[in-house]
Amino acid sequence: MDFAESLLQRKLLLIGNFILTSGKTSPYYLDLRRLPNYPEFFTVVDKAIEELRNIKFDMIIGIATGGIPLASFVACKLGKPMGYVRLEKKGYGTDKLLEADVKDKEIVIVDDVATTGGSIERSAEEIIRNGGKVSHALVIVDRKEGAKERLEKMGITLHYLYSIHDILKSILPKLNDNERKMIEEYLVKNVEG
Numbered sequence: 344m345d346f347a348e349s350l351l352q353r354k355l356l357l358i359g360n361f362i363l364t365s366g367k368t369s370p371y372y373l374d375l376r377r378l379p380n381y382p383e384f385f386t387v388v389d390k391a392i393e394e395l396r397n398i399k400f401d402m403i404i405g406i407a408t409g410g411i412p413l414a415s416f417v418a419c420k421l422g423k424p425m426g427y428v429r430l431e432k433k434g435y436g437t438d439k440l441l442e443a444d445v446k447d448k449e450i451v452i453v454d455d456v457a458t459t460g461g462s463i464e465r466s467a468e469e470i471i472r473n474g475g476k477v478s479h480a481l482v483i484v485d486r487k488e489g490a491k492e493r494l495e496k497m498g499i500t501l502h503y504l505y506s507i508h509d510i511l512k513s514i515l516p517k518l519n520d521n522e523r524k525m526i527e528e529y530l531v532k533n534v535e536g
Protein backbone atom coordinates (compact mmCIF):
# COMPACT_ATOMS: atom_id res chain seq x y z
CA MET A 344 0.00 0.00 0.00
CA ASP A 345 1.41 3.42 -0.89
CA PHE A 346 1.48 6.39 1.49
CA ALA A 347 -1.64 8.04 0.01
CA GLU A 348 -3.69 4.85 0.25
CA SER A 349 -2.67 4.35 3.86
CA LEU A 350 -3.72 7.97 4.63
CA LEU A 351 -7.15 7.28 3.14
CA GLN A 352 -7.52 3.96 4.94
CA ARG A 353 -6.49 5.47 8.29
CA LYS A 354 -8.83 8.46 7.78
CA LEU A 355 -5.89 10.87 7.74
CA LEU A 356 -7.07 11.97 4.30
CA LEU A 357 -10.71 13.00 4.47
CA ILE A 358 -13.14 13.81 1.67
CA GLY A 359 -15.94 16.30 2.41
CA ASN A 360 -16.22 20.02 3.02
CA PHE A 361 -13.50 21.56 5.18
CA ILE A 362 -12.66 25.10 6.21
CA LEU A 363 -8.90 25.70 6.13
CA THR A 364 -6.75 27.91 8.34
CA SER A 365 -6.58 30.45 5.48
CA GLY A 366 -10.42 30.63 5.40
CA LYS A 367 -10.62 28.71 2.10
CA THR A 368 -13.05 25.78 1.76
CA SER A 369 -11.64 22.51 0.46
CA PRO A 370 -13.21 19.17 -0.61
CA TYR A 371 -10.28 17.25 0.93
CA TYR A 372 -8.35 17.55 4.17
CA LEU A 373 -5.10 16.02 5.32
CA ASP A 374 -5.50 15.35 9.02
CA LEU A 375 -1.88 14.41 9.71
CA ARG A 376 -2.05 15.16 13.44
CA ARG A 377 -2.56 11.44 14.10
CA LEU A 378 0.13 10.26 11.64
CA PRO A 379 2.53 9.62 14.57
CA ASN A 380 0.01 6.98 15.77
CA TYR A 381 1.10 4.78 12.86
CA PRO A 382 4.34 3.18 11.62
CA GLU A 383 4.17 5.19 8.35
CA PHE A 384 5.36 8.13 10.47
CA PHE A 385 8.82 6.56 10.79
CA THR A 386 9.16 6.45 6.99
CA VAL A 387 8.20 10.13 6.93
CA VAL A 388 10.83 10.92 9.59
CA ASP A 389 13.51 9.10 7.53
CA LYS A 390 12.45 10.90 4.34
CA ALA A 391 12.61 14.27 6.13
CA ILE A 392 16.11 13.51 7.37
CA GLU A 393 17.17 12.57 3.83
CA GLU A 394 15.67 15.83 2.47
CA LEU A 395 17.60 17.87 5.06
CA ARG A 396 20.88 16.03 4.40
CA ASN A 397 22.50 18.80 2.32
CA ILE A 398 21.18 21.75 4.31
CA LYS A 399 23.28 23.50 6.95
CA PHE A 400 21.24 24.55 9.98
CA ASP A 401 21.51 24.93 13.75
CA MET A 402 17.99 24.30 15.00
CA ILE A 403 14.59 22.93 13.96
CA ILE A 404 11.43 24.87 14.79
CA GLY A 405 8.10 23.02 14.52
CA ILE A 406 4.84 24.90 13.91
CA ALA A 407 2.15 24.12 16.51
CA THR A 408 0.50 21.84 16.55
CA GLY A 409 0.87 19.68 13.43
CA GLY A 410 4.60 20.32 12.96
CA ILE A 411 5.75 19.52 16.48
CA PRO A 412 5.93 15.68 16.37
CA LEU A 413 7.93 15.61 13.11
CA ALA A 414 10.21 18.44 14.24
CA SER A 415 10.85 16.57 17.51
CA PHE A 416 11.62 13.17 15.98
CA VAL A 417 13.86 14.60 13.24
CA ALA A 418 15.75 16.84 15.69
CA CYS A 419 16.26 13.94 18.09
CA LYS A 420 17.54 11.60 15.36
CA LEU A 421 19.90 14.31 14.01
CA GLY A 422 21.05 15.44 17.47
CA LYS A 423 19.91 19.02 16.73
CA PRO A 424 18.18 21.45 19.09
CA MET A 425 14.44 21.90 18.61
CA GLY A 426 11.76 24.40 19.56
CA TYR A 427 8.32 25.42 18.40
CA VAL A 428 6.19 28.38 17.48
CA ARG A 429 2.65 28.71 18.82
CA LEU A 430 -0.43 29.60 16.77
CA GLU A 431 -1.27 32.34 19.28
CA LYS A 432 -0.08 33.79 22.56
CA LYS A 433 -1.53 32.24 25.71
CA GLY A 434 -2.27 35.56 27.39
CA TYR A 435 -0.51 34.45 30.59
CA GLY A 436 2.87 33.07 31.68
CA THR A 437 5.66 34.41 29.47
CA ASP A 438 3.11 35.08 26.70
CA LYS A 439 5.63 34.17 23.97
CA LEU A 440 4.80 32.90 20.50
CA LEU A 441 8.23 31.38 19.95
CA GLU A 442 9.46 28.80 22.45
CA ALA A 443 13.14 28.78 21.47
CA ASP A 444 16.31 30.85 21.67
CA VAL A 445 16.96 31.40 17.97
CA LYS A 446 19.33 34.39 18.17
CA ASP A 447 22.03 34.17 15.44
CA LYS A 448 20.91 30.62 14.57
CA GLU A 449 20.07 29.21 11.15
CA ILE A 450 16.60 27.68 11.51
CA VAL A 451 14.72 25.07 9.50
CA ILE A 452 10.94 25.36 9.96
CA VAL A 453 9.00 22.07 9.96
CA ASP A 454 5.23 21.61 9.56
CA ASP A 455 2.85 18.87 8.49
CA VAL A 456 1.02 20.61 5.61
CA ALA A 457 1.56 23.76 3.53
CA THR A 458 -1.45 25.28 1.77
CA THR A 459 -1.03 29.04 1.26
CA GLY A 460 2.23 29.18 3.23
CA GLY A 461 0.74 31.74 5.64
CA SER A 462 1.59 29.69 8.74
CA ILE A 463 5.22 29.24 7.69
CA GLU A 464 5.47 32.93 6.76
CA ARG A 465 4.14 34.04 10.18
CA SER A 466 6.50 31.62 11.95
CA ALA A 467 9.50 32.82 9.92
CA GLU A 468 8.63 36.44 10.73
CA GLU A 469 8.56 35.60 14.45
CA ILE A 470 11.89 33.77 14.23
CA ILE A 471 13.46 36.71 12.36
CA ARG A 472 12.02 39.19 14.93
CA ASN A 473 13.85 37.16 17.57
CA GLY A 474 17.20 37.31 15.77
CA GLY A 475 17.15 33.98 13.88
CA LYS A 476 17.63 33.31 10.16
CA VAL A 477 15.37 31.13 8.01
CA SER A 478 16.33 29.86 4.54
CA HIS A 479 14.51 26.51 4.45
CA ALA A 480 11.17 25.04 5.49
CA LEU A 481 10.02 21.42 5.20
CA VAL A 482 6.51 19.96 5.16
CA ILE A 483 5.16 16.45 4.74
CA VAL A 484 2.61 17.53 2.10
CA ASP A 485 2.60 20.64 -0.08
CA ARG A 486 -0.97 21.20 -1.26
CA LYS A 487 0.52 23.42 -4.02
CA GLU A 488 -1.70 26.44 -3.36
CA GLY A 489 0.95 29.15 -3.51
CA ALA A 490 3.16 28.39 -0.49
CA LYS A 491 6.36 27.91 -2.52
CA GLU A 492 6.01 31.26 -4.31
CA ARG A 493 4.98 33.12 -1.15
CA LEU A 494 7.98 31.80 0.78
CA GLU A 495 10.39 32.37 -2.11
CA LYS A 496 9.64 36.10 -1.78
CA MET A 497 11.06 35.87 1.78
CA GLY A 498 14.13 33.94 0.60
CA ILE A 499 12.82 30.64 2.00
CA THR A 500 12.99 27.40 -0.01
CA LEU A 501 10.04 25.08 0.64
CA HIS A 502 10.89 21.36 0.69
CA TYR A 503 8.13 18.76 0.70
CA LEU A 504 8.04 14.97 0.93
CA TYR A 505 4.81 14.58 -1.09
CA SER A 506 2.88 16.99 -3.31
CA ILE A 507 -0.92 16.94 -3.38
CA HIS A 508 -0.60 15.45 -6.89
CA ASP A 509 1.43 12.50 -5.46
CA ILE A 510 -1.31 12.00 -2.87
CA LEU A 511 -4.36 12.33 -5.10
CA LYS A 512 -3.23 10.38 -8.16
CA SER A 513 -3.78 6.99 -6.54
CA ILE A 514 -6.82 8.18 -4.57
CA LEU A 515 -9.02 9.81 -7.23
CA PRO A 516 -9.91 6.50 -8.98
CA LYS A 517 -11.19 5.13 -5.63
CA LEU A 518 -13.71 7.95 -5.10
CA ASN A 519 -17.29 8.22 -6.33
CA ASP A 520 -18.10 10.45 -9.32
CA ASN A 521 -19.35 13.35 -7.18
CA GLU A 522 -16.29 13.38 -4.90
CA ARG A 523 -13.93 13.14 -7.88
CA LYS A 524 -15.72 16.01 -9.66
CA MET A 525 -15.56 18.27 -6.57
CA ILE A 526 -11.85 17.61 -6.14
CA GLU A 527 -11.02 18.04 -9.81
CA GLU A 528 -12.87 21.39 -9.87
CA TYR A 529 -10.98 22.51 -6.74
CA LEU A 530 -7.66 21.47 -8.27
CA VAL A 531 -8.34 23.48 -11.43
CA LYS A 532 -9.24 26.62 -9.43
CA ASN A 533 -6.67 26.41 -6.61
CA VAL A 534 -3.73 24.17 -7.39
CA GLU A 535 -0.65 24.75 -9.56
CA GLY A 536 0.21 22.40 -12.42
Ligand SMILES: O=P(O)(O)OC[C@H]1O[C@H](OP(=O)(O)OP(=O)(O)O)[C@H](O)[C@@H]1O
Binds near residue numbers: 406454
Ligand atom coordinates in the same frame (compact mmCIF):
# COMPACT_ATOMS: atom_id res chain seq x y z
O1 LIG B 1 -0.21 27.04 4.59
P1 LIG B 1 -1.38 27.52 5.41
O2 LIG B 1 -2.47 28.13 4.55
O3 LIG B 1 -0.97 28.39 6.54
O4 LIG B 1 -2.08 26.21 6.03
C1 LIG B 1 -1.36 25.14 6.62
C2 LIG B 1 -1.44 25.16 8.13
O5 LIG B 1 -2.76 24.77 8.58
C3 LIG B 1 -2.66 23.68 9.51
O6 LIG B 1 -2.55 24.14 10.82
P2 LIG B 1 -3.77 24.63 11.70
O7 LIG B 1 -3.84 26.13 11.62
O8 LIG B 1 -5.00 23.88 11.33
O9 LIG B 1 -3.30 24.28 13.18
P3 LIG B 1 -3.02 22.88 13.93
O10 LIG B 1 -1.80 22.27 13.30
O11 LIG B 1 -2.78 23.30 15.34
O12 LIG B 1 -4.24 22.02 13.81
C4 LIG B 1 -1.37 22.99 9.12
O13 LIG B 1 -0.85 22.25 10.21
C5 LIG B 1 -0.47 24.14 8.73
O14 LIG B 1 0.19 24.72 9.84
Ligand SMILES: O=C(O)c1cc(=O)[nH]c(=O)[nH]1
Binds near residue numbers: 362371372374458
Ligand atom coordinates in the same frame (compact mmCIF):
# COMPACT_ATOMS: atom_id res chain seq x y z
O1 LIG C 1 -4.88 24.63 4.94
C1 LIG C 1 -5.13 24.04 6.01
O2 LIG C 1 -5.54 24.59 7.03
C2 LIG C 1 -4.96 22.55 6.07
C3 LIG C 1 -5.16 21.76 4.98
C4 LIG C 1 -5.04 20.37 5.13
O3 LIG C 1 -5.22 19.58 4.18
N1 LIG C 1 -4.71 19.87 6.33
C5 LIG C 1 -4.51 20.66 7.39
O4 LIG C 1 -4.21 20.17 8.48
N2 LIG C 1 -4.63 22.00 7.26
